[in-house]
Structure formats: structure tokens, C-alpha cells
């Protein structure tokens with residue numbers, strides 16, 4: 001998959017609970033401009049179903065679990081996020097869907113830019129048109 005990958009963070013666990021520290025410089029492949037989190041999602045709900053033109057993000061499931069499906073204009077892969085010690089990097093031009101949120105799940109997202117609705121591609125047909133040829137050339141980021 002292009003512009004997609006798991007990142008492992010260092011977990012400090014000395015038998016009294018785990019501490020994970022994420023440092024912007026070094027652990028995250030972009031400069032963090034925004035943090036948001038998603039909670040209280042009904043188990044049968046689907047979120048996402050869009051791609052971003054320029055945004056880089058890292059998704060971290062702080063509690064519970066959630067499945068993320070990523071799509072490079074046809075090639076698809078599912079990731080189960082159930083460990084707060086790891087994050088899923090998703091770069092530009094990757095379609096994503098989130099589902100199977102477990103009860104009490106908390107999905108935190110680190111983003112490279114502030115919120116901009118113009119950066120979203122929310123229609124799959126438009127997404128396929130906009131990315132035509134992009135993945136064939138092996139372009140990333």
C-alpha cells in the first residue's frame with residue numbers, strides 16, 4: 001500500500017501499567033498541527049469514507065479496538081487497531097473507512113494541518129478520477 005504504514009511507539013511497562021510517549025520530532029513523520037479524538041461510536045456505525053488531498057495523519061486507538069480499511073484506488077487492506085502503543089499512518093490520496101468500533105473505544109488522530117473541508121474527497125468516483133495514474137507511478141507522500 002502507498003502512503004500507509006504501522007508505527008510502533010516505545011511502551012514503558014514495568015508492571016504498574018503502561019506509559020507511551022509520542023514525540024512529534026522522531027516518532028511522527030510530519031509536524032503535528034491538530035489532535036482530535038472520536039468516542040461513543042455505535043458498534044454498527046461506519047465513519048470515514050473519504051480521502052485527503054494533502055493531509056497526513058496517524059490514527060491511534062487509545063482504548064478498545066477499531067478496524068480501519070485503507071484503499072489505494074482499488075487495492076485495499078484492513079488494519080485492526082487495538083494497541084495504544086502503535087499508530088496507523090495514512091498519507092494523502094488514501095481512501096479510508098472506520099468500523100467495528102468496540103464499546104468504549106477511543107480513536108485519537110494526529111494530523112499535519114488544521115481542519116479544512118476543501119482537503120476532503122468524499123465521493124469515491126471523484127477519488128478514483130483524481131488519483132488516476134498516481135499509484136501506477138509509485139508516487140508516495
Ligand code: T46
Pocket residue numbers: 034036038047048049057059096109115
Ligand atoms: C479522518 C478520519 C480518521 C471538525 O470540525 N474539525 C475536525 O478537526 C474534524 C476532523 C472534523 N470536524 C467536523 C466535520 C464534521 O462536521 O466534525 C464532523 C465529523 O467529521 P467527519 O465526518 O469527517 O469524521 P470522520 O470520523 O468520518 O473522519 C475523521 C476525519 O474527519 C478524517 O480526516 O481521516 O476521522
